[in-house]
Amino acid sequence: MELAGRRVLITGASRGIGQALAERFAAAGARIALVARSEGPLKELADRLGGTAHPADLSDSEQLRTVVERVEGDGGPIDVLVNNAGVDNVGFFTHVSTADVEGLYRLNVIAPVELTRQLLPRMLARGQGHIVMMSSMAGVLAAPGYALYASSKAALNQFTASLRLELKDTPVNTTLVEVAYIVDTEMADSVRSTPGVGTASERFYKLHALVDTPMERLTGQVVNAVRKEKRHVRLPRRLVPYAVLAEAPRLSVEAVLTGAHWREHIDGPRPS
Numbered sequence: 001m002e003l004a005g006r007r008v009l010i011t012g013a014s015r016g017i018g019q020a021l022a023e024r025f026a027a028a029g030a031r032i033a034l035v036a037r038s039e040g041p042l043k044e045l046a047d048r049l050g051g052t053a054h055p056a057d058l059s060d061s062e063q064l065r066t067v068v069e070r071v072e073g074d075g076g077p078i079d080v081l082v083n084n085a086g087v088d089n090v091g092f093f094t095h096v097s098t099a100d101v102e103g104l105y106r107l108n109v110i111a112p113v114e115l116t117r118q119l120l121p122r123m124l125a126r127g128q129g130h131i132v133m134m135s136s137m138a139g140v141l142a143a144p145g146y147a148l149y150a151s152s153k154a155a156l157n158q159f160t161a162s163l164r165l166e167l168k169d170t171p172v173n174t175t176l177v178e179v180a181y182i183v184d185t186e187m188a189d190s191v192r193s194t195p196g197v198g199t200a201s202e203r204f205y206k207l208h209a210l211v212d213t214p215m216e217r218l219t220g221q222v223v224n225a226v227r228k229e230k231r232h233v234r235l236p237r238r239l240v241p242y243a244v245l246a247e248a249p250r251l252s253v254e255a256v257l258t259g260a261h262w263r264e265h266i267d268g269p270r271p272s
């Protein structure tokens with residue numbers, strides 16, 4: 001998709017990866033729409049990049065229900081949805097509360113799935129669209145302390161794989177982003193410094209199986225994936241074999257489905 005003039009909605013854009021993605025998409029000529037809870041930083045960034053800010057708590061089901069309507073009502077149709085907002089909340093499962101469980105799955109799973117549900121019929125009707133899912137290598141590599149976080153990202157991986165099959169031969173594409181630690185992000189630092197939880201990554205670093213990814217490499221590859229309609233962004237390269245192995249069963253289903261006709265059985269969008 002040519003990005004000049006296209007409108008890109010980025011969730012979790014008040015800092016970190018979301019902010020860097022907003023800057024990168026804006027530099028590519030896209031018009032950006034930003035969502036997160038922190039109104040001040042969001043508005044500041046939107047003003048600087050000539051975009052729009054839409055403060056919202058995506059873990060609140062009432063606010064989530066109206067986000068797409070709100071954003072499209074203030075600036076026009078969204079061409080690209082970047083589902084980036086997420087929390088890490090790593091720690092041993094015996095220490096988590098009900099609020100931890102609900103909060104993490106609401107933001108990391110329900111919000112991106114629901115935003116996609118709201119936007120997809122509109123994109124299909126308009127004849128173009130792209131959905132980016134910010135997953136993690138944690139969606140493939142399980143480790144102690146990651147039960148909640150890794151399972152939430154694994155859910156995104158399976159969701160995106162199934163959705164991609166449903167969208168085959170439509171003008172809407174998906175990109176699944178599977179990354180490990182990004183240099184200088186609060187999330188990466190806090191995960192690694194949580195006692196006991198960083199043990200697995202320490203061992204990967206020692207084995208030279210893991211290196212941190214610079215932010216510019218990640219954002220450059222995500223923007224390029226939308227431009228070129230690439231299915232995956234996987235970083236760092238030395239972890240790519242794990243993601244490819246996890247993808248193998250999904251690819252075999254895709255191969256088995258070659259020539260099968262199921263699209264005619266998909267109804268139009270159901271009422272909300």
Ligand SMILES: NC(=O)c1ccc[n+]([C@@H]2O[C@H](COP(=O)([O-])OP(=O)(O)OC[C@H]3O[C@@H](n4cnc5c(N)ncnc54)[C@H](OP(=O)(O)O)[C@@H]3O)[C@@H](O)[C@H]2O)c1
Binds near residue numbers: 011086088107
């Ligand atoms: N950093 C890494 O090394 C790394 C590695 C792999 C994957 N990822 C994934 O990349 C994404 C971004 O990570 P990051 O490092 O940039 O995290 P971050 O610095 O903690 O930023 C998270 C963003 O999500 C927003 N957010 C949090 N709770 C929200 C809520 N309830 N409603 C709306 N927005 C909310 C935050 O803004 P407010 O607080 O203002 O709401 C912030 O803009 C996440 O999905 C993460 O899992 C990160």
